[in-house]
Amino acid sequence: MANLRDLRRRIRSVRSTGQITRAMKMVSAARLRRAQDAILAARPYARKLQEILSNLAAGVEGGQHPLLSEREPRSVELVVVTADRGWCGSFNSNVFRRGMEFARDQGERFAGLHVIGRKGRDYFRRRPHTRLSEHTDVFRGLDYARASAMADDLAQRFIEKKADSIYVVYNEFKSVARQNVCIERMMPIERNLEEKQAYSPQYLYEPEPEKLFVRLLPLHVQFQFFRVLLESAAAEHAARMAAMDAATNNASEMIDNLTLHLNRVRQASITRELIEVVSGAQALA
């Protein structure tokens, strides 16, 4: 049976942990707000880009751009988007697991990983998978310039045929309470842009549609990659917020239990002492 001093010490330690988790939850909530705003801010651009792309795709017959070329996938690469920090529940491990599954399913064709986030880097360092590139500290002050430079590097690998297709695995931000690990193909670009719009005026194109299309596709890749990073950042904060909320609740529950236990132990020792005093007095009487 634990003694009083140990119990008090234990309660104190759990309480201070609870304070930390509560503070972290608050910080994550604030960061989540900002990350969500960033997603919303990117939306008008996304919509317009998509609109122009589908308009062009409809007009361009079988536009031949290197980013569209579907070839026998002999070399498949995967971009793993993880967080720089832990304490966010299963956020990182879910991505690891999906990434490993993907690598296994691809078998011989799997050529290597591009790891984003310190957690992913540390994890895959201890695994046999080839790491083609590593990026850390991407999410703090995430900016488009950085994201587009990374996307350009990936596109370059694809165009130079070092990779025949590139996938990305990341946590999609569904809602504050839900993140969803998903794998998407980045390259070659899926040709599902052809949805005809109800309203499409007869445009003039400058330069001609084929050339415009060729200029737009790299932008599309850049933006999609940027979006993936934004989603992952928001999902990370949401996951951390949920994890810290659970931890704070657990801490207070634990404090309650320990306090109850402490009081029982304390009461028991008082009772025992009383009995000793009383029976001692009786013996003398």
Added chain:
Amino acid sequence: MLPDKITLEVLTPDRRVLSAEADEVVMPGVGGSFGVRPGHHPMIVALEAGQMIVRGSGHDETFAVGGGFAEVLRERVSVLASTCERADDIDVIRAQRALERATKRLRGLAPGIDRERAGHALHCARARLWVARRSSEG
């Protein structure tokens, strides 16, 4: 009937930079600078890094854009640019540095993606400096 104003919207991946009414918008197209007035034929056009001028009632505003696209409709213009800064917001010192860096890099590089990027950086920096200088001269 011709519309008498253009609704201009400038979007970058991280925000909506501008949403305003204008009489004329001058943009840096790939084939050279061109102006758009209300009632323009619908057009999709690629933009270079350069300066964009928004002429409104009584005052003009100048922006440095970092390349992208514009969709022109009869009474609407949407500009999608990688960056877009108001002349007053341009960090001249930073642009100056970027210019030097890009120039240096361009000298030592073989043709390829890196050279393209350095070239783009150079254009952006030049556009920024030019826009900033012009606006400070009034």
